[in-house]
Amino acid sequence: MWLGKNRRRLDEFFDVEGEKSEELRIVGDAGRVKWIGRDMTRGRIAVEGHAGMHLGSRMAGGAIEVSGDVSDWLGAEMSGGAIHVRGNAGGQVGAAYRGSLAGMRDGTIVIDGRAGLEVGQRMKRGTIVVSGGVRDFAGLEMRGGTIVLGAAELRTGAWMLRGTIVVLQSIPILPTFAYASTYSPTFLGLYAQRLKRLGVEIPVDEHAGAYRRYTGDAAIPGKGELLVWEPRG
Amino acid sequence: MGGKVSCTLGEVTNRADFIIFWGGNPAECHPRHFTKYSLTPKGRFVPDGRKGRTAVLVDIRETPSAKAADIFLQLRPSKDFEVLTTLRALIKDQRVDPAAVAETGLTLEQLQDLVDRMKKARFGAMFFGMGLSMTRGKHMNSGALLNLAAEMNAFTKFVCMPMRGHGNVTGADVVLRYTTGYPFGVNLSRGYPRYNPGEFSTVDLLVRGDNDAAFILGADPGATMPQPAIEHLASIPTIVLDPKVTHTSRLSRVHITTAVTGVSAPGTAYRMDEIPLPLAPALRSPYPTDEEVVRRIRRAVARRPAWQPVDENVRSAIA
Numbered sequence: 001m002w003l004g005k006n007r008r009r010l011d012e013f014f015d016v017e018g019e020k021s022e023e024l025r026i027v028g029d030a031g032r033v034k035w036i037g038r039d040m041t042r043g044r045i046a047v048e049g050h051a052g053m054h055l056g057s058r059m060a061g062g063a064i065e066v067s068g069d070v071s072d073w074l075g076a077e078m079s080g081g082a083i084h085v086r087g088n089a090g091g092q093v094g095a096a097y098r099g100s101l102a103g104m105r106d107g108t109i110v111i112d113g114r115a116g117l118e119v120g121q122r123m124k125r126g127t128i129v130v131s132g133g134v135r136d137f138a139g140l141e142m143r144g145g146t147i148v149l150g151a152a153e154l155r156t157g158a159w160m161l162r163g164t165i166v167v168l169q170s171i172p173i174l175p176t177f178a179y180a181s182t183y184s185p186t187f188l189g190l191y192a193q194r195l196k197r198l199g200v201e202i203p204v205d206e207h208a209g210a211y212r213r214y215t216g217d218a219a220i221p222g223k224g225e226l227l228v229w230e231p232r233g
Numbered sequence: 234m235g236g237k238v239s240c241t242l243g244e245v246t247n248r249a250d251f252i253i254f255w256g257g258n259p260a261e262c263h264p265r266h267f268t269k270y271s272l273t274p275k276g277r278f279v280p281d282g283r284k285g286r287t288a289v290l291v292d293i294r295e296t297p298s299a300k301a302a303d304i305f306l307q308l309r310p311s312k313d314f315e316v317l318t319t320l321r322a323l324i325k326d327q328r329v330d331p332a333a334v335a336e337t338g339l340t341l342e343q344l345q346d347l348v349d350r351m352k353k354a355r356f357g358a359m360f361f362g363m364g365l366s367m368t369r370g371k372h373m374n375s376g377a378l379l380n381l382a383a384e385m386n387a388f389t390k391f392v393c394m395p396m397r398g399h400g401n402v403t404g405a406d407v408v409l410r411y412t413t414g415y416p417f418g419v420n421l422s423r424g425y426p427r428y429n430p431g432e433f434s435t436v437d438l439l440v441r442g443d444n445d446a447a448f449i450l451g452a453d454p455g456a457t458m459p460q461p462a463i464e465h466l467a468s469i470p471t472i473v474l475d476p477k478v479t480h481t482s483r484l485s486r487v488h489i490t491t492a493v494t495g496v497s498a499p500g501t502a503y504r505m506d507e508i509p510l511p512l513a514p515a516l517r518s519p520y521p522t523d524e525e526v527v528r529r530i531r532r533a534v535a536r537r538p539a540w541q542p543v544d545e546n547v548r549s550a551i552a
């Protein structure tokens with residue numbers, strides 16, 4: 001591993017136990033350790049504590065589970081695999097690095113807590129679920145895939161070209177999104193079944209409410225959709 | 234993102250007939266801008282000077298610059314991104330929601346009128362200040378304006394330029410760009426440049442406490458940065474090169490007084506349109522220049538042996 005510009009041995013910082021394996025368990029606060037699980041293609045990493053920036057960056061397969069919080073660039077430009085964070089995440093979850101054209105290309109990211117700015121920026125495919133709220137610019141310049149958010153602050157879906165953002169609370173809508181209809185999308189029922197297997201529940205009961213559908217962003221102009229849950233009554 | 238479509242201020246003087254100032258107050262912050270470059274001078278293709286130009290000011294409050302503008306658009310705080318995104322849609326004749334537009338403090342008719350005028354211009358220029366780039370949305374607000382300027386070139390010639398403040402900040406951007414390929418937020422610790430604003434930009438490094446020493450040249454972060462960043466600066470070895478005593482020099486371990494560039498030391502400053510201007514010193518100074526100090530430090534560092542990992546015995550003894 002690297003400390004600044006110097007390559008160092010892992011056991012200089014951690015007590016290392018066990019044999020060579022595809023199962024890795026990191027115990028303790030790794031909140032300042034960056035690039036855990038970078039480019040991983042298989043196996044499983046369990047972090048019992050916090051993790052630093054770029055966790056699972058560009059990963060193509062395998063699974064990462066974190067019991068604590070994670071910093072920025074979680075699953076940035078990942079193309080496969082699954083990440084589950086029990087705590088909160090920073091900004092740029094599944095996003096594209098600065099200057100890069102595409103963010104997350106496939107895979108699944110589930111965050112039980114909150115997340116920061118620019119979640120799913122320029123993502124092309126895959127699923128991001130944030131059960132808590134996210135800050136501004138969720139789905140910024142999104143090109144495809146699905147983002148499910150418990151709540152969101154401003155400018156959700158800004159400059160999106162395609163893809164779907166599902167929000168379970170009322171949010172401010174940009175002027176460049178047009179209201180289309182209020183309905184219960186059929187595909188969301190199937191999607192809810194898949195999300196349930198990941199431990200996430202979204203409302204799909206027609207008696208409980210419906211989704212307001214907005215299309216945009218007209219500034220591009222794009223064909224993305226925002227589905228905002230509206231309980232009945 | 235469309236990049237920055239820009240030009241020199243000389244081109245603005247000679248060609249621009251439609252000028253937008255967004256989130257800035259040049260009448261007070263850049264007092265020579267109106268008279269020397271953007272509004273009143275007569276240009277080769279704008280022979281009538283001020284009468285040949287239309288000026289628009291977009292801001293959240295009516296500043297003294299509003300008096301110099303033909304049109305003043307007052308929007309609600311932190312609605313710049315929404316307005317700019319709406320303008321991007323309107324120039325492409327896309328439909329927008331009038332009720333959502335009204336929440337910005339402007340009406341759809343006002344924005345449509347602005348778009349019509351922009352499209353009729355022969356040469357448009359947009360100047361933006363910290364009222365745009367340092368409010369909620371920050372870099373995305375700037376990005377929205379840069380994109381609008383780039384997209385306007387489908388209809389007419391349009392350019393944009395940040396109204397830079399402080400001494401020679403443009404110079405730092407330009408030099409970093411031609412030496413590393415990136416304008417700021419560059420990490421050279423691996424021996425090659427890596428760029429990631431938010432991770433490697435100064436304020437983020439300091440707030441997270443990632444660095445264990447600081448070398449500050451011609452800046453005063455102790456006066457402008459958030460408290461956690463200032464506290465971290467005070468807790469680590471900080472070296473400041475500055476001609477005067479500043480908030481940062483007071484909390485530093487070492488303050489080296491240097492000559493004032495442009496007054497008692499030669500140098501180069503970059504204008505906001507990235508034109509380098511040579512500076513000739515008018516006075517002599519007993520103090521060394523910034524460049525001399527940096528070169529001497531570099532020579533001294535080069536004489537020291539390269540850093541090596543601590544020996545295992547020493548490490549266990551320390552533990």
